[in-house]
Amino acid sequence: MKTESLSKFWKLALFCSLTIVTTANIVCVNFSRIVFPGDSSASLYYPSTSVFCNELAKIILSCVLLLYEVKSCSRLMSVLKTEVFEKWSSTLKMAVPAIVYVIQNNLSFFALGNLDPATYQVTYQLKLLTTALVMRLLLGKILTSKQWGALFVLLIGVCLVEIEKLAPQDMTAVSRQMLQTASANKKDDSVIGEERSYDSPAGSSVNVLAGIAATIGMTFCSAFAGVYFEKMVRSSPASSSGGKGLQQGAIKLSELGELWVKNIQLYLFSCISALAACLLHDGDKIAENGFFHGYNSLTVVVVLIGSAGGTATALMLKYLDNIYKNFASSMSLVLASFCSFCLTGQLYGPKFFLGSFLVCLSLFIYQSTQKTLTNKTTVGSNSANRQRNLPLPMYMPKEVISKVMEQNDVSKA
Template sequence: MTGKRVALHMKYASLSFLSLQTASHVVATRYSRATNRDSPYLPSTVVALVEIFKMLITLSMLFAEKGYSFSTTLQTISCEVLKKPRETIKLSVPALLYVIQNSLLFVALSNLDSATYQVCYQLKILTTALLSVAMLHKRLRISQWFALILLTSGVVLVQLAKSEGAESAAKSKEGSVFIGLLTVVAASCLSGFSGVYFEKVLKGSNQSLWIRNVQLGGFSIVIAFASIYVKDGETVAANGFFQGYTYLTWLIILLGVLSGITVALVVKYADNILKGFATSISILISTLVSFYFLDDFEPSFGFFIGATLVIFATFLYGIEFGKK
């Protein structure tokens, strides 16, 4: 009985943490991009630091998996990563896409309020589902297709409401609603493809998840720093790597690192139905914070209907996914 209670507490604790972590990450990023326009931090450096810290956590987990033996851990990395270049190079594709995706999300949140961003980013459920059918040959139930249609309709309604809301756009002082919507759609597509591709690679080999994450993280770090050099090299040389950094920037980095741990906890202790519930809660939190505290969001009837459809579709798709 005690074990069941612990599992139950962990389930709801992980879901609560997922809701708060997701909403906090989005709101903090939006706030930092909207209020620090004169001397902003460089998103490329934030992405790179998040990848470094994720790699450190992955190496720590691999170290624990190998019985806390440095020699065994190093030998495993040498045998499974360095001496298997064909397997390792496969992870360069999702690594590149993850870096681009994370960079696009900063652009999106520089131009959109967190509520609109949260709703539109759920489009990744659609892209993941369609690519799972195409690449992994998964079959979807009729009810799941219906949920995806509702999801798409909801996102379209929110985007139309945002595009037509000239007063809201002026109030939030956004650079470009069009760029924000375009980048969040692009990030959703990249998220779907990279996630399905990574799943396909995992299923096609017997290497452990932590080894795959080491391979992925290695490429991500290299690509992230290459992006800094190409995009912001001169700026970093002139003003430093940590230019514009505040306590809020480090909080964003921490929340980005915690996202991977949070998802792992949810996968272990919860299910897709409750994960959908947590996603819905995070959308509501982001909406309330945007309206009451950031003052950059004016809800409209179109947004309300669209957001409701997205939340309901997320629930429905999670319920049907859980039946498999």
Template sequence: MAGGSHSQGVEEKTASRGQSEVNKRLKYISLAVLVVQNASLILSIRYVRTLPGDRFFTTSAVVMAEVLKVLTCLLIILLQKRLNVKETVLLLLDSIVFQYKDTLKLAVPSLIYTLQNNLQYIAISNLPAATFQVTYQLKILTTALFSVLMLRKSLSRVQWISLVLLFAGVAIVQVQQEGNKEASVSDSSSQNYMVGLVAVVISCLSSGFAGVYFEKILKGSSASVWIRNVQLGIFGTVLGLLGMWWNDGAAIAERGFLFGYTDMVWCVIFNQAFGGLLVAMVVKYADNILKGFATSFSIIVSTVTSIYLFGFHVDLLFTAGAGLVIGAVYMYSLPKAPGGGSSSPSSSSASSASSASQRKDGDVEPFLPKSVLVK
């Protein structure tokens, strides 16, 4: 009897150790996937938008990505219902049509997401990939500020310091780019640095507000994140079509919806559409620190690749600014020290909010259009 109990204990320990090794391996795989996904989208958009020849309509690419995301989420819901079409249809009718007031709440973030997706194309078309990647980290600052204002979350002293460093790093990079702008103007006459900068700043502001608003809706509802993303996608597709008609309607009517689409353009669209799903699958094995590290490392990957692919020039100012941003991103992702800083009630509420946020990361974050950039 005792021997059997001892044998069972040994087996459990062996199984636990084996599972731990698997999780550890998956953690590093997750890191690699997050870095590649994070950097590749920015670089590929920059690449297809700077190639000579016919350019595709970015408004049509935004619509196509939304349609693919909706179809993918519908497929996941169908799989969750064990391929029962009737149950899936009834669930969708109840969640989207019958509870229409709940669905209408998603109109606001969907409008902002659609605007944000279009702005990102504008920004990346006018900014070097590395500069965009560094500047886009301002979304951490805007998300943090909106979280404090709208969700009453508290930030640790280290997080506040990291936000100041983040802002300083981005500012240094902009000073460096301002100095290089005149020198490169003859090589990039079709690009406008100021347009790109304004686009990325507005994109960061919209990312922060929409992300926090979406999180607030998710926390106050029992609907699954897949249903929520179908609702978002429906609005996003309609709003994207309106934007496409307004901005490129006449040109698309003349040249066609898929004008300028190449294999590389399709890669960009699929990366946008499925990148979030990919992150959702792997992020369960990655903690907040790992995600912060992935974001930081992806900036390095984007910069190094830009040097070889686009002839991007890195000087001391850019290195200093990017270094501050990378350090700030990593600092911000560090867990709060237990019992530090504020009083007990606020500390515990902040801790629960933080853990709730981490639990939802795999669900919420990947679908913030964001070109699916990891926070």
């Protein structure tokens, strides 16, 4: 099914759903990492274990949705056996974004160790542009000048929001909190590295440049992983399964069933990398205090919301694209800040409101440009259809013409 087959209403509902789920995830993760009076930071759960539970919950949710598709547990097991294990070459393709996400998270630890959080956040927002570049290379998507302008406006708006959010806080504390919650804020990422607090590079331009280079590398990793997964979920079963299609016996999956299978393939590798992160990053603490140390009802909510966000992201990439996913993520930053104001009373300055306005404006510009392109495409296709109905001039290759002339000469003789 092409993206045009989904109605505008459902596209809007999908965009709003991802925005709301991402906003809820940001708010819940931030509150789950708050140390209340009388408690210590040692009572908090380990982010690496929450990432593993998050990825495992995504697999379970995808299996439940696939079960609804095939209507039988035996058929579900048969489909999983065929599509995930027997067609291992197709499954291995989904290891690529999982590996790239691991590289991205290691780069994030290096970047945060050499940059202050404000520089890190602003530089990382370049992913809004690198995503469009990677989509041009992998998917052949061409943006107009107005669409590029909308992305630049979005970049400026998000940077203003991030700077305003970080300005009134202590940079060292912010950096430490970012390191602790980085894995929980990722959608399909797994953090492998050592927690480090930010130490000023003391004027060392080499460290700053290395941190910026690592952050730019993160933007390309994020863009490549997202666009690669988008390409995989949009590919037909014939092209991804050697022409056999996604089916087992009499079972032929719909496009949503195919999407759930790809989700399971991706999250299977994400679980493996997340488990490795648990052992390498918090192995000693888990052995001493247990895997579910610090878990409470809010932690469970974080895991469930994360699994719903993974499903919403897959649907977004299937029926829209990565650029709209970035718009939804940017809108969620603004909404999460408003929620923080309502819950904690934290005030923001004029930069935040200007940035919020620019984020909304960029979405309006991009969407209005998209509508214009759609109308031009429709007019062009109607014109082409009218031209097809006109009598076409006869064309024959020279060899055919010469043979016809020879036959005419023979018949006249």
